[in-house]
Structure formats: structure tokens, C-alpha cells
Amino acid sequence: MTGIAKWVRETLGHDPVEPAHFARALTHPSTADPDYQRLEFLGDRVLGLIVADWLYARYDADAEGKLNNRLSQLVSGTTCAAIGRDIGVAPHIRLGKQARDDGAADSDNVLGDVVEALIGALYLDGGLEAAKRFVLGAWDGRVTGMEKAPLHPKSALQEWAAANGFEPPVYAIVRESGPPHDPRFTVSASLPRGETAEAEAGSKREAETEAAKALLEKVAK
Numbered sequence: 088m089t090g091i092a093k094w095v096r097e098t099l100g101h102d103p104v105e106p107a108h109f110a111r112a113l114t115h116p117s118t119a120d121p122d123y124q125r126l127e128f129l130g131d132r133v134l135g136l137i138v139a140d141w142l143y144a145r146y147d148a149d150a151e152g153k154l155n156n157r158l159s160q161l162v163s164g165t166t167c168a169a170i171g172r173d174i175g176v177a178p179h180i181r182l183g184k185q186a187r188d189d190g191a192a193d194s195d196n197v198l199g200d201v202v203e204a205l206i207g208a209l210y211l212d213g214g215l216e217a218a219k220r221f222v223l224g225a226w227d228g229r230v231t232g233m234e235k236a237p238l239h240p241k242s243a244l245q246e247w248a249a250a251n252g253f254e255p256p257v258y259a260i261v262r263e264s265g266p267p268h269d270p271r272f273t274v275s276a277s278l279p280r281g282e283t284a285e286a287e288a289g290s291k292r293e294a295e296t297e298a299a300k301a302l303l304e305k306v307a308k
Contacts (some may be wrong), residue, residue: 091179098174100224101217110210112204113176113189117183123204128159130207141230153236156159159188160237161229164199164293167196170225171198176205186268194269196289240300244276247307254279254304256302258295261285276302 092106092111103109108126116122125246126157138161142154149157157259160166172179177192180201209218238246255275265271277283284305287295 092178099205099209099221101213102296103219104212109205110181112208113201115183115186115268117186117191119183120181120241123201126204128207129199129210130218132160133210133218134203134206134222137215137219138162138226141190141223141226145230146236149204149236150246156236156239157233158244159239161226161233163296164289165195166229166283167199167202168195171202174202176201185266188275189266189269190275191269192209195291198269199289214229236242240296240303244299244303247303248278253268255260256299258298274298278302278306282306294305 089106091110093102095101095103095106095109095217099109111121112123112126112130114120114122116124135158137160140152141150142157142161146154146157178199180197182191187196206218209221241256248254248256250264257276257279259275261273261275263270263272269289271287271289272291272294273287274283274291274297275285276295276298277284282305284298284302286301287288288294288295288297
């Protein structure tokens with residue numbers, strides 16, 4: 088059994104028919120080889136379907152909004168990156184020299200992308216059941232431990248502002264940084280009376296979410 092096939096079997100619980108799918112899922116765009124981006128696209132959709140189906144069955148009293156809040160948190164880049172760390176993905180990612188020197192293997196953005204790509208590879212190689220077995224195992228504690236549906240931080244901050252007689256919070260991009268393969272966005276969230284908080288993430292949406300969370304923690308003490 089090749090090294091990649093052995094790792095897939097031991098880590099993802101699947102005997103690969105085409106190990107090349109998984110080699111590609113672990114290959115960063117900074118290399119000259121076929122990379123994970125197409126598999127990431129596929130895996131993102133497969134993950135969303137599996138988790139949505141799981142939530143629909145488990146939390147049968149939740150309305151659409153609560154289910155969506157649960158889903159958003161569970162399939163976020165931050166959660167996927169945490170899963171990547173849980174299963175030890177970083178040492179297996181193939182990176183170009185510059186990306187390696189930049190520490191891309193420990194980037195939430197890259198780790199999250201690779202986990203989605205691995206799910207895409209599982210789907211291609213073993214069908215939905217192969218992908219589902221991995222997701223059910225890797226996400227189990229996060230789904231079963233989410234007894235209370237989270238309120239999205241941006242919604243929670245907006246509700247707090249309305250309840251206290253303020254206009255809705257304003258979000259602004261403070262700066263964009265990082266190499267093209269691992270962009271970073273710093274976003275500020277502010278309220279009319281002057282409170283503000285900043286956060287950095289691999290996408291504008293996630294940076295806004297983290298900034299909202301930080302500002303809410305500041306004002307709602």
C-alpha cells in the first residue's frame with residue numbers, strides 16, 4: 088500500500104481506489120502540479136449536504152433560521168481547519184517553496200480548503216457513503232454537543248444594537264494582506280457611539296463574523 092493510501096485508510100477510514108484523488112486533495116495551488124481547488128469546490132457542497140441532512144434529522148424542532156445558524160458554524164472555514172488539525176493534515180500538504188516558507192501549512196485558510204478537498208476526494212472515490220462516514224466521525228462531537236442553536240455573531244450584534252436603541256453596526260475592510268494563495272482580511276465592526284473591534288480571517292465574510300463576535304463581547308459585558 089502506498090504512503091498516501093495508507094494514510095487515507097488510517098485517517099479517513101477509506102480504502103482508496105484511486106489514491107491520486109487524495110494526492111491531489113493534499114496539493115496546494117503554489118505547486119506546479121494539479122491542485123486541490125476543484126476538489127475543494129466539490130467537497131464544500133458534499134459537506135454542506137451531509138451536515139444539513141444530519142441537522143435536519145437531529146434537531147427536528149428547529150426552524151429554518153436555527154438550522155442555518157448551526158450549519159453555518161459547522162461548515163465554516165474555521166471549523167474545517169480545526170478538523171484538519173484534529174486529523175493531522177498539515178504534514179501531508181504539498182506546498183511550493185514560498186507557501187511553505189510563509190507557513191501556509193498552519194493557515195486556517197489552507198487547512199480548511201484541504202479538508203473540503205479530501206471530502207471531495209472521498210466522494211469521487213467512494214461515493215456519498217464514504218464521505219458521510221468520515222464527516223459523521225470527524226464532526227460528531229461538534230454536532231451532538233450543539234444542543235442550543237447558536238445565533239450568528241452578526242445577527243446577535245445587530246439585535247443587541249436594536250435593543251439598546253442604536254443604529255446597525257457598520258463593517259469596513261481595514262486592510263488586505265498575505266500572499267495570493269493565502270489572503271488575509273482585517274475587518275472592523277463599529278457602533279455609532281464609538282465602540283469598535285477588529286478581526287482577521289481568510290475571507291471577508293469570516294473576518295466580519297469574528298469582528299462582530301469581538302465587538303459583542305466588548306459591549307455586552
